[in-house]
Amino acid sequence: MGRNNRSRKRRDEMNKIKKARYEAKELIRLKKTLGLLDADGNEIMKDISDVVEIKTSKELKRPNPKEEQELIYEHQESLEKGEKVKVTNENTGVEHIFNSKTLKDHCGVM
Numbered sequence: 001m002g003r004n005n006r007s008r009k010r011r012d013e014m015n016k017i018k019k020a021r022y023e024a025k026e027l028i029r030l031k032k033t034l035g036l037l038d039a040d041g042n043e044i045m046k047d048i049s050d051v052v053e054i055k056t057s058k059e060l061k062r063p064n065p066k067e068e069q070e071l072i073y074e075h076q077e078s079l080e081k082g083e084k085v086k087v088t089n090e091n092t093g094v095e096h097i098f099n100s101k102t103l104k105d106h107c108g109v110m
Contacts, residue, residue: 031037034052038044082101089096096105 082099085098085100087096098105
């Protein structure tokens with residue numbers, strides 16, 4: 001069975017009208033968020049560099065020294081191996097070897 005294209009075209013036309021209306025509202029909302037518009041909707045002309053901090057891609061990729069130290073510390077912590085503790089089950093007499101860091105036994109079960 002074929003589809004009725006007439007209703008589809010009407011729906012597309014209405015969606016275009018809606019999209020145009022909401023685009024204008026969204027632009028106003030974004031300008032208010034950035035502080036380029038006051039509460040009344042009047043434009044306040046500011047240079048964009050006064051509103052936002054512009055960074056280059058190199059600055060974004062390079063972490064701060066404090067953040068870098070935290071990352072190194074976390075990485076070292078993750079590399080540390082926990083102590084292996086042997087525990088025997090009283091009922092079955094089976095010996096399990098638990099890792100103190102992961103709290104899992106040699107089978108990988110908690």
